[in-house]
Amino acid sequence: MGFGDADGYDLVVVDAMHKANYASRICHSCRPNCEAKVTAVDGQYQIGIYAVRPIEYGEEIAFDYNSVTESKEEYEASVCLCGSQVCRGSYLNLTGEGAFQKVLKDWHGILDRHHLLLGACKLNFVSEEDYIDLGRAGLGSCLLGGLPGWLIAYSTRLVRFINFERTKLPEEILRHNLEEKGKHFADISIEVEKSDAEVQAEGVYNQRLQNLALTLDKVRYVMRCVFGDPKKAPPPLERLSPEAAVSFLWKAEGSLVDELIQCMAPHMDDSMLNDLKSKIRAHDPSGSDDIQKELRRSLIWLRDEVRNLPCTYKCRHDAAADLIHIYAHTKCFFRVKVGLIIILFFLLLLFWFGNSSNLKL
Numbered sequence: 524m525g526f527g528d529a530d531g532y533d534l535v536v537v538d539a540m541h542k543a544n545y546a547s548r549i550c551h552s553c554r555p556n557c558e559a560k561v562t563a564v565d566g567q568y569q570i571g572i573y574a575v576r577p578i579e580y581g582e583e584i585a586f587d588y589n590s591v592t593e594s595k596e597e598y599e600a601s602v603c604l605c606g607s608q609v610c611r612g613s614y615l616n617l618t619g620e621g622a623f624q625k626v627l628k629d630w631h632g633i634l635d636r637h638h639l640l641l642g643a644c645k646l647n648f649v650s651e652e653d654y655i656d657l658g659r660a661g662l663g664s665c666l667l668g669g670l671p672g673w674l675i676a677y678s679t680r681l682v683r684f685i686n687f688e689r690t691k692l693p694e695e696i697l698r699h700n701l702e703e704k705g706k707h708f709a710d711i712s713i714e715v716e717k718s719d720a721e722v723q724a725e726g727v728y729n730q731r732l733q734n735l736a737l738t739l740d741k742v743r744y745v746m747r748c749v750f751g752d753p754k755k756a757p758p759p760l761e762r763l764s765p766e767a768a769v770s771f772l773w774k775a776e777g778s779l780v781d782e783l784i785q786c787m788a789p790h791m792d793d794s795m796l797n798d799l800k801s802k803i804r805a806h807d808p809s810g811s812d813d814i815q816k817e818l819r820r821s822l823i824w825l826r827d828e829v830r831n832l833p834c835t836y837k838c839r840h841d842a843a844a845d846l847i848h849i850y851a852h853t854k855c856f857f858r859v860k861v862g863l864i865i866i867l868f869f870l871l872l873l874f875w876f877g878n879s880s881n882l883k884l
């Protein structure tokens with residue numbers, strides 16, 4: 524059983540190697556008579572085993588492990604002996620790499636991750652609705668207490684994505700499993716496959732939440748080491764003001780334009796370079812009423828100016844122009860606060876890429 528821990532999290536993971544009771548002897552069944560639920564009793568977390576139907580005297584109690592694996596070998600080695608008519612054949616669920624990651628890849632790419640984190644950092648506030656959504660996902664005060672607002676706000680956004688993924692995943696898994704099994708078996712029951720896909724999606728959902736909980740716990744630890752009080756950890760991302768964006772792109776030492784000139788210098792004669800430099804100075808967007816708009820205009824001008832310069836084998840002005848084009852059409856610039864990069868890495872990498880660490884029963 525897991526015990527409440529003020530520094531811990533609300534999702535309880537028990538490693539029977541270290542702590543166990545009779546519950547660690549309960550087997551999996553694909554048609555279980557029990558289910559495992561985490562509850563808090565007198566402030567202590569417990570994993571309770573609850574009957575889901577009447578149990579005959581002498582009948583073995585069992586629950587659905589609801590665990591997923593991405594490894595075909597592990598899946599095939601986990602031959603299920605529950606003997607029920609609806610046995611899925613393995614006490615683990617196989618979520619092939621494709622199906623497992625599909626919704627994540629399609630809907631929550633690098634841009635969306637940054638968008639969510641940046642939004643949370645800007646807001647740095649948690650609403651009542653946020654706490655309700657977090658609570659529904661099992662993330663409560665034990666896990667969230669003492670964390671800064673931006674991190675809780677970010678977690679809420681991730682939980683909302685996880686909920687969204689939960690609605691999309693069954694059809695993706697079903698499609699993937701039908702394709703895979705179709706290669707080996709002629710007789711496939713769609714109804715059984717559908718219910719398997721539901722169970723697997725539920726396993727992924729639980730796994731994602733576990734990963735989020737574990738990640739938050741680790742992030743809290745890092746924050747405590749760096750800031751003493753995790754609440755004092757400032758938001759790791761900061762949106763650049765138009766003035767700061769001009770400095771970063773156009774004016775400051777090491778800015779985009781500064782580096783561009785330095786790279787071009789060895790490949791251009793002095794008069795051409797000086798001419799370009801003075802034109803760049805004349806296009807400085809700083810004094811404008813609408814700096815953002817003017818910055819874009821100046822970047823587009825620079826793009827065309829650079830694109831028209833003659834390319835050589837070692838000097839691809841056209842490639843530089845393409846890069847400037849991307850900067851010109853970038854809607855939002857933000858800065859990563861250096862001291863927090865490590866925490867950010869924890870947050871982004873451990874949560875999303877550490878998702879193969881299953882709870883093994």
Ligand SMILES: C[S@@+](CC[C@H](N)C(=O)[O-])C[C@H]1O[C@@H](n2cnc3c(N)ncnc32)[C@H](O)[C@@H]1O
Pocket residue numbers: 546547548549550551552601602603604605614884
């Ligand atoms: C938590 S233990 C369950 C108790 C274990 N059977 C025992 O006797 O101590 C989990 C392990 O039991 C085995 N197991 C549980 N359910 C099973 C099932 N339906 N079919 C085959 N093996 C199962 C697997 O080896 C699994 O890793």
